[in-house]
Amino acid sequence: MDCSKKTFINSYFQLFSFLVGFLLNFVLCHGQISEKERDYYLLFDDFIGVDNTNLYQGVLYVKEYRTINENTQFFRSDDFLSGSIDYNGQMYFDLDLKYDVYNDELLLKIIQKAGGGTIKLFKENIESFEIEGRVFEQIYAESLPTGFYEVLVKNAFFTLYAKRVKKKFERKDTFIFDEFLDGRSEYVLCYTNKYVLLKSKKSITGLFPEFKNDINEYYRKVNWRTKTDTDGFHIGLMKRIEIQLSNTKKPLVK
Structure with missing residues (x-):
């Protein structure tokens, strides 16, 4: 040259x-x-060239389960979805991604000029990713299993996460196949630099004792949503607490 x-x-x-x-x-x-x-x-x-960046690091993905319908281990769809990722401290956009909820792994479709195929990205290198407008962050905390948690609410005071769950069932028809159904999500709050699993009303009032009456009132009015719309229930409650905090405290996150 x-x-x-x-x-x-x-x-x-x-x-x-x-x-x-x-x-x-x-x-x-x-x-x-x-x-x-x-x-x-x-x-x-x-x-x-994205194929010359540090993104293409991972293990060649081999399909593990035999599925025959839309009930797979993947988030939202068995198809690759548009997304972005913070990988090894570098942001990458306009990628084709699949989030394997059951195994808590992120898959990347390799562009054709780099050989095609699918790789399972090294999980320890993933800080966060976005898929179809939904954001997931990897949490490392002694009180929680390490893994990807979806961000539901993020403000100057706290972050509310949901840990998505898939349950596997073996079905028998003319042959054996696997089917995955959504399990009950777990909700986690990062508040004052601590991660707390929100198991019950008591765990929430323990974090915000000054708002106990308001929390109790919320539960009385919309407790039915805990069975039909758990995301909406927790988002509504934490939005309510955010308003209370904004009137009484200084932001904890700059």
């Missing part, structure tokens, strides 16, 4: 590396990515 061309490419690569480093630092400080910043990441991936 001509030296001048090599210098030209190296200069551009250094420029893109600087931009990505700057944007990553910004994201870590502010926790959000604007559309313009997202475009910079995509431009970087286009420049060097």
Whole structure:
């Protein structure tokens, strides 16, 4: 390669590396990515090729279960869904992803020019991912199983998560196949830098004793939703507590 061309490419690569480093630092400080910043990441991936980034690290995925209908181990659909991922401290967008809820693993469809196929990404490298507008973060805490938890509510005071569950059943027809059905989600609250499993009303009033009367009232009025819409029940309750906190306390998260 001509030296001048090599210098030209190296200069551009250094420029893109600087931009990505700057944007990553910004994201870590502010926790959000604007559309313009997202475009910079995509431009970087286009420049060097997403197949040349650190994203393509994982184990070749081999189908483990025999399923015949829409009741699979995957989140929302057996098809690949559009999403993004924070992998090894780098953001990647416009990916084809599958979230295996049963095994708590994330699958990535490899682009054809890189050989095609599907890989199971190294879980320890995944900070968070978004799939079809739903955000999941990996939680490491002594009080909880390590894994991916969906973000339901995130504000200056706390974050409410849901741990999605799939249950496997072996079915017998003319042949044996597997079927996966949604289990009951578990709800976790990150408050004052601690993760707490919300097992009952008592666990919530224990965190917010000053709002005990309001919490009791909420349970009396909408307790029926705990059987039909557990997400909506917990989101509604925590939104109510958020309003109370905003009137009485300073934000805990900057």
